[in-house]
Amino acid sequence: MELMLWEWLGTLVRWLHVIAAIAWIGSSFYFIHLDLSLRKRAGQAEGVMGEAWQVHGGGFYHMQKYGVAPARMPEELTWFKWEAYTTWLSGFALLVVVYYVGAATYLVDPAVAALSPMQAVGLSVGGIVLGWLAYNGLCRSPLGKSDLWLGLATYGFLVLAAWGFAQLFSGRGAYMQVGAMAGTMMAANVAMVIIPNQRKVVADLLNGRCPDPSLGKQAKQRSLHNNFLTLPVVFLMLGNHMPLAFGSPYAWVIVALVLPVGAAIRHFFNSCHAGKPTPWWTWGVAAAGMAGVIALSIAGTAHAAEPPKGMTAEGFAAVEEIVTTRCSMCHAAQPAWDGIVAPPKGVRLDSADAIARHLIQVRVQSALTHAMPPANVTEMTAEERAILRAATENLRPGW
Incomplete structure (x- = not known):
């Protein structure tokens, strides 16, 4: 409460x-x-x-x-x-x-x-x-x-x-x-x-x-x-x-x-x-x-880690594992992170379908930039960001 x-x-x-x-x-x-x-x-x-x-x-x-x-x-003056x-x-x-x-x-x-x-x-x-x-x-x-x-x-x-x-x-x-x-x-x-x-x-x-x-x-x-x-x-x-x-x-x-x-x-x-x-x-x-x-x-x-050779968007399973490990404790229906009572901005990343819907946001927030996790509180590694970047390389708005 x-x-x-x-x-x-x-x-x-x-x-x-x-x-x-x-x-x-x-x-x-x-x-x-x-x-x-x-x-x-x-x-x-x-x-x-x-x-x-x-x-x-x-x-x-x-x-x-x-x-x-x-x-x-004057008798009346507006400040x-x-x-x-x-x-x-x-x-x-x-x-x-x-x-x-x-x-x-x-x-x-x-x-x-x-x-x-x-x-x-x-x-x-x-x-x-x-x-x-x-x-x-x-x-x-x-x-x-x-x-x-x-x-x-x-x-x-x-x-x-x-x-x-x-x-x-x-x-x-x-x-x-x-x-x-x-x-x-x-x-x-x-x-x-x-x-x-x-x-x-x-x-x-x-x-x-x-x-x-x-x-x-x-x-x-x-x-x-x-x-x-x-x-x-x-x-x-x-x-x-x-x-x-x-x-x-x-x-x-x-x-x-x-x-x-x-x-x-x-x-x-x-x-x-x-x-x-x-x-x-x-x-x-x-x-x-x-x-x-x-x-x-x-x-x-360009300062983001380069994707590993051979990595394609087919590596969704790896993306799901990273997002589930590093992001879903806050972006869930019932966040497990202290001080957060609702998923930030209503974005949930606690299921494969939810992650797929928000892949573009994941790319912008965690692959192209280090905006998320904030202050990297969950310690997402450079290698994990590289995997996210590779998997989302060909995404377009409306994907």
Whole structure:
């Protein structure tokens, strides 16, 4: 009963995290779009820097933005912050429930680094905290005066983090760690910079003082960073379900490519919203970046053990023995592995028919990559992976 409740806790926290992320990303994308679509028109009220007319759901909306703040505080003011806070809190809770409680399975890989679960958790938490401090330091340094140089420095920092965590954690754990670190940077931008700056502006208005324009500029810069980081962070958070990405020996290089791909896509939409010439070249950058990602994942499979000579798909009996020995203790109707109450993702490998149905997944997860078993907890050998690779060599989707 306790294990089932724990499993449901993870499911509910994951659901909450996705819902909150949708709300946060949606509001972030909307306000970036609104900000870029504002136009200066004759007859606007004093202090208004631009306005936009919009139609949605059968109604018309007239949106205005003040350069700093209105002359006096409105009676009602909506604050956009809880979406970000809920996303981070639920995300960290999910990190604890899945990756910290199950650190021996999902975070630690003895083939990468000899870490105890507690050491891995400590490095993860420390990395998240230090990640924010380093990023915030870059923003407050002289680099912060240039969006271009600050962006390049932040990119280099994230790539370095991806490489570093790949030397410490399992591929799955490294992806989740970089995603958690970047997500923390985004949420902390809201909690530590954007909202505090807005509160200072409100306090100045209530006390009859002229608000400092630099507060709004600083908040806008952090908001723009969040906008460009959103798509890569979503990729990283989904990456733990993509073994061809996190299971590749070039996983950190894939992260280095995904970051500019996400930024290029956001630049395309931001430019369109601002009424600038359509930068179609961004899709060429995105396509080239993803082609590089796919090429690296394919190249990474060359590191798998070569199949023994003469081995063909007819060796299904050998495949069945390997899968039954190394995989079925978790992928069974009633898993025998402690802490698992249902077959992961509903995949059962406890019969010949079930194994035959999932041979393509077996090939991707255990032959072309070392994604499964996680952290190789059942000690699948290189020879066994070679047999799996040979037996599944000619499979195609829909087999």
